Amino acid sequence: MNPAPPGTREPAPATLAHWWGRLRDIQVSGTATVAMLVVVIAVNVALQPNFFDQYALTSNFATFVPLVAIAVGQTIVVLSGGIDLSLGAQVTLASVVTVQLTDGELGNLPLALTAGLGVGVACGLFNGLVVVVARLQPIVATFATSFVFSGLALVVLPRPGGTMPSEFTSGYRDSVLGVPVALLAILAIAAGWLLLRRHRVTRHIYAVGGNAEAAFASLVPVARTRITAYVIAGMFASVSAFAILANTGAGDPFIGNELTLTSVAAVVIGGTALRGGRGGAIGSILGAIILALVSNIVFFADVPSTYRQLANGLVVILALALAGIPALQKRRSA
Amino acid sequence: MALLEMNGVRKRFGGVLALDDASLSAAGGEVHALLGPNGSGKSTLNKTLTGVVVPDRASITIDGSPVAIHGPRDAHAHGVAAVYQQLSVVDDLTVTQNVVLGLEPTRRLGLLDRRAARTVAAEVLTRFSPAFAGSVPYDAAVGALSPGEQQIVEICKALARRPRILVLDEATASLHKEQVHVLFEVVRELRDSGVLVVFTSHRMDEVFALCDQATVLRNGRTVGTIALADATEDQLVHMMVGDVERREEARRSHASDRTVLQVRGLTTQRLRDVSFSVAQGEVLGLGGLQGQGQSDLLLAMFGAAKIHAGEVLYDGVPLPLTSPVKAARAGVALVPGDRGRQGMFAVRPIQENLSIASMHRRATARLALSQRAERRAARGIVERLNIVIGGLADRISTLSGGNQQKVVIGKWLLNEPRVVLLDDPTKGIDITAKEEVYAIIRELADSGAAVVFNSSDNRELLEMSDRVLVLFEGGVVDELTDAQVTEEDLVASALRLEAGETL
Amino acid sequence: MNTPVISSLRPPKVLSPVVLAAGLAIALLIVGEIVSPGFAGHGQIVNMLRVSAFLGIIAIGQTIVIISGGEGIDLSVGKVATFAAIIGSRVMDGDNTKLLPALTLALTVAAAIGLCNGLGITYLRIPPFVMTLGMIGVVQGLILAYTSGQAHGRAAPFLTSLVNGKVIFDLPGLLFLWLLLAVAVTWMLRRTTYGWQLFAVGANRVSARLSGIPVRRTVILAYVLSSVFAGLAGILLLGYTESVFLDLADQYMLPSIAAAVIGGTLLAGGIGGYAGTAIGAVVLTVLQSLLITLEISAAGRTVINGLVLIVLLSLYGRQRRLRT
Numbered sequence A: 001m002n003p004a005p006p007g008t009r010e011p012a013p014a015t016l017a018h019w020w021g022r023l024r025d026i027q028v029s030g031t032a033t034v035a036m037l038v039v040v041i042a043v044n045v046a047l048q049p050n051f052f053d054q055y056a057l058t059s060n061f062a063t064f065v066p067l068v069a070i071a072v073g074q075t076i077v078v079l080s081g082g083i084d085l086s087l088g089a090q091v092t093l094a095s096v097v098t099v100q101l102t103d104g105e106l107g108n109l110p111l112a113l114t115a116g117l118g119v120g121v122a123c124g125l126f127n128g129l130v131v132v133v134a135r136l137q138p139i140v141a142t143f144a145t146s147f148v149f150s151g152l153a154l155v156v157l158p159r160p161g162g163t164m165p166s167e168f169t170s171g172y173r174d175s176v177l178g179v180p181v182a183l184l185a186i187l188a189i190a191a192g193w194l195l196l197r198r199h200r201v202t203r204h205i206y207a208v209g210g211n212a213e214a215a216f217a218s219l220v221p222v223a224r225t226r227i228t229a230y231v232i233a234g235m236f237a238s239v240s241a242f243a244i245l246a247n248t249g250a251g252d253p254f255i256g257n258e259l260t261l262t263s264v265a266a267v268v269i270g271g272t273a274l275r276g277g278r279g280g281a282i283g284s285i286l287g288a289i290i291l292a293l294v295s296n297i298v299f300f301a302d303v304p305s306t307y308r309q310l311a312n313g314l315v316v317i318l319a320l321a322l323a324g325i326p327a328l329q330k331r332r333s334a
Numbered sequence B: 001m002a003l004l005e006m007n008g009v010r011k012r013f014g015g016v017l018a019l020d021d022a023s024l025s026a027a028g029g030e031v032h033a034l035l036g037p038n039g040s041g042k043s044t045l046n047k048t049l050t051g052v053v054v055p056d057r058a059s060i061t062i063d064g065s066p067v068a069i070h071g072p073r074d075a076h077a078h079g080v081a082a083v084y085q086q087l088s089v090v091d092d093l094t095v096t097q098n099v100v101l102g103l104e105p106t107r108r109l110g111l112l113d114r115r116a117a118r119t120v121a122a123e124v125l126t127r128f129s130p131a132f133a134g135s136v137p138y139d140a141a142v143g144a145l146s147p148g149e150q151q152i153v154e155i156c157k158a159l160a161r162r163p164r165i166l167v168l169d170e171a172t173a174s175l176h177k178e179q180v181h182v183l184f185e186v187v188r189e190l191r192d193s194g195v196l197v198v199f200t201s202h203r204m205d206e207v208f209a210l211c212d213q214a215t216v217l218r219n220g221r222t223v224g225t226i227a228l229a230d231a232t233e234d235q236l237v238h239m240m241v242g243d244v245e246r247r248e249e250a251r252r253s254h255a256s257d258r259t260v261l262q263v264r265g266l267t268t269q270r271l272r273d274v275s276f277s278v279a280q281g282e283v284l285g286l287g288g289l290q291g292q293g294q295s296d297l298l299l300a301m302f303g304a305a306k307i308h309a310g311e312v313l314y315d316g317v318p319l320p321l322t323s324p325v326k327a328a329r330a331g332v333a334l335v336p337g338d339r340g341r342q343g344m345f346a347v348r349p350i351q352e353n354l355s356i357a358s359m360h361r362r363a364t365a366r367l368a369l370s371q372r373a374e375r376r377a378a379r380g381i382v383e384r385l386n387i388v389i390g391g392l393a394d395r396i397s398t399l400s401g402g403n404q405q406k407v408v409i410g411k412w413l414l415n416e417p418r419v420v421l422l423d424d425p426t427k428g429i430d431i432t433a434k435e436e437v438y439a440i441i442r443e444l445a446d447s448g449a450a451v452v453f454n455s456s457d458n459r460e461l462l463e464m465s466d467r468v469l470v471l472f473e474g475g476v477v478d479e480l481t482d483a484q485v486t487e488e489d490l491v492a493s494a495l496r497l498e499a500g501e502t503l
Numbered sequence C: 001m002n003t004p005v006i007s008s009l010r011p012p013k014v015l016s017p018v019v020l021a022a023g024l025a026i027a028l029l030i031v032g033e034i035v036s037p038g039f040a041g042h043g044q045i046v047n048m049l050r051v052s053a054f055l056g057i058i059a060i061g062q063t064i065v066i067i068s069g070g071e072g073i074d075l076s077v078g079k080v081a082t083f084a085a086i087i088g089s090r091v092m093d094g095d096n097t098k099l100l101p102a103l104t105l106a107l108t109v110a111a112a113i114g115l116c117n118g119l120g121i122t123y124l125r126i127p128p129f130v131m132t133l134g135m136i137g138v139v140q141g142l143i144l145a146y147t148s149g150q151a152h153g154r155a156a157p158f159l160t161s162l163v164n165g166k167v168i169f170d171l172p173g174l175l176f177l178w179l180l181l182a183v184a185v186t187w188m189l190r191r192t193t194y195g196w197q198l199f200a201v202g203a204n205r206v207s208a209r210l211s212g213i214p215v216r217r218t219v220i221l222a223y224v225l226s227s228v229f230a231g232l233a234g235i236l237l238l239g240y241t242e243s244v245f246l247d248l249a250d251q252y253m254l255p256s257i258a259a260a261v262i263g264g265t266l267l268a269g270g271i272g273g274y275a276g277t278a279i280g281a282v283v284l285t286v287l288q289s290l291l292i293t294l295e296i297s298a299a300g301r302t303v304i305n306g307l308v309l310i311v312l313l314s315l316y317g318r319q320r321r322l323r324t
Ligand SMILES: Nc1ncnc2c1ncn2[C@@H]1O[C@H](COP(=O)(O)OP(=O)(O)O)[C@@H](O)[C@H]1O
Pocket: B013, B014, B016, B017, B018, B036, B037, B038, B039, B040, B041, B042, B043, B044, B045, B401, B428, B429, C324
């Protein structure tokens, strides 16, 4: 006799007040993400008829990369059950260090890029230690470290300036066999994520974000895993910084500030639950592109310049709010 | 020689002394029962062994040599694996991923070897395929499985670690009988191959069917160890509860004939068409395997779950169950199943914990509180329920489990409820406090409240309830009204055993 | 059988954060006096207290929101204060008779912003940090749209004299207003049903809901109050500066959180009070003065403020270990 009649497989009673536990347990479905992407592309094409021209494509993709990179980094931290509100400041710090060390010389570039990457790793490590060793809530801990990082950025480069070698910027705007380099960069980031996803560390990141206590009891090195997530995110922040430098050619000690929130928004509309353990970076990449295209729309839709920031701010809030709309959410497979 | 020896284990959680000089000694090749009432410290002792809990003091020897266990990894290195009462599975990972969690097979550079993982998982899971209705859902998220299936995954995860010492903490609590059968087979095989299995369960028939020795805990202390071959159930129960007076006339019913509470066709995400009624002054018990919807039913009756269909009537008038705020105003009270997480405000004073549900009644304009009135109300409850406290300004977390629970109950008494819902109210409290809670429940019923009472302890369920409803997968499958109902009857009904069938 | 009487086993009382913070303020004053004689003179101290008042009033709302728990925090307080000052200055435009309408409009707008925060956090379940961070962008957009990038107006003379003039005992009226607000808020937290519900909601939301407390309403009101107090502080700041800038109060975001944390309000929620926050505001103001006296650059001060917050959080606000 089989006591469980088919079709009555109830979702597990998450024994504890599941109705409140869902606080941040919301997840946008993949279909909703793709649908949003299609809509924003359509609107973009309508407003900007030359959207698919080589030049427009190249410059569009060039602006996507920084956001895409930071969104992937944010995803990894969020999956681990944390959040990194210092990612934007890390981008700023990595970019000013890189631009200062490059000093316009191509020959300095390898050293400068290595140092820029080192900055990301160091920032990530610092965050990880503060969260894990000092046991602070990630959200406030990284908020506090963001002030440390952006203050340091101002020490390194007090006002916008410095230049990157022209080879660096023009290479970024180039294309290989008709494919824009920036698009290749996005594909490389995606490929990097797909490889990472098959790594044991990433499995542990999902486990820790899903249920840290269970992971701990199951022999997952929870502390090390959490720190690693922040370090990986820091590396993606460095990549984001390089893309910004390649795109603008100069340093700016405030450049990354806006990126933090957008990265969180990209993660949410990309279908990763902010409570951790569920989702993935491909969605966040699409989310980043959606957000970038929305600011394009605001730009091309003749919004008066004094209202542009309001429009962008509202878009981010709306994107976050979308996650709260049940129809767009992913159903748990039952 | 004993394979495992634990001595002088002591552990305090805030005001709760969970273990006080507990010990356990067991040999390889035996199934050793670890018994005791709820809250006697069984899980804490198990977790001390597996490295999840840091004891204040403990000496542990394995194979005769002292070992230091600083975390789960140390325990693993000594061959200890466990099935935790609170499962240690990650809902979002698949069955396979959970089974190999923490010990994932990898290839070069730490890349996961999925095929090897599947092999490891299949080795342990195929044994249990009857428990999954035939086919093992290797790639399903564990969160989407039934409670029993999740428990099986937890068991397989422990088995995949090839332990020398296997801890099974209430591992059968939510298993169906087919699943129990497979588990017992596996445990017996492990025993025959020299493994020590530490087995904790509330069901005496399981203990006698499976175990060789039993160690009994009471209030965090080890009372003794006996061989089960020459022990009777009465002996065991006596060891567990001590010389407490048995409540011979506990089931004297003061229930009137007047039905006051009617539940009609209640359906939620986890409940299927539940209907029953409760008379004034009646205590209605909820039984069955754990996690079959008992807590969900109580939450729904308190307005804390989305109700898809059905209604609850009091005196023929529907209760407003769209939110707990409204339910509480309508005179419904809920003592939830997890005191720490659902019942109390650990960091707040006892005073606030007692006042919180009823203070608006005493406040001026529902806003301004009078300290004197609040204090008087709180003192009244402290005296009435005999709550042992230092002062009303102390944090509730400084109290013992039993006194904390009395505060949680007292909070509602101040609101003068007509319907009282209790979800396993004696979980994790000592025996004296249990008796006091029973007395409070009786008093409530006698004063005319309709009481619905869920318990994971079948003995107390039978002693306290006028009637018991047995739940299974969110529906009521049985109603035991006969005054002569025994624990065996209740277990048989919960497991849905056929007449004459045993474990 | 052992009895469950454990009242004598209460954890030892740790030094109260309020006392600790007060000690810290005095220590900083002494250091300042040593480094630069005159640092702790009467005039200096009154001035530091006045500057503290703005931070202290903004931090009232921050304290309430943090107590409400659920990772509660309001990052938009600085921007809201700025916006309120901008609205206030444009409406009053140096005219005492327009002070009341200006105040009403500014605080209403602030309350509306707080309401949006509260609704987004409770109904759309956006984490407070993210919601209020997003709100910064929206309010900044509103400011740009409202001003077209150019702030107008002037503080009413009465407002300026309240903040800057000496009222009683040679002390500015602002300090008395701050004291009044402090008493009112402390009463609200400790002697009203709302206050107790707020602590309960912050201590344990599940328990709060299952005790029949209207959790969402309690949380939403916390965010509304936060914005209103921020708006009020913005208006008072306008009285101090007399004319308004587009980023007038923006820099109060971090210190408002730090003040609450220094004063012993736990970021986990459910524990805290306003007296500590008020002293925390003084500590931070003295620290800034000291750093400026030591000629540390703005960038350096930002780094130090971040580090101070991390250190303070590690002292009070640590999370539970996995292995207990
Ligand atoms: N993490 C914890 N924090 C506080 N109290 C706890 C914790 N774990 C267990 N306790 C308390 O310790 C006592 C023993 O609990 P437990 O070991 O789970 O008992 P058992 O498994 O025998 O039912 C109970 O009073 C319980 O409330």
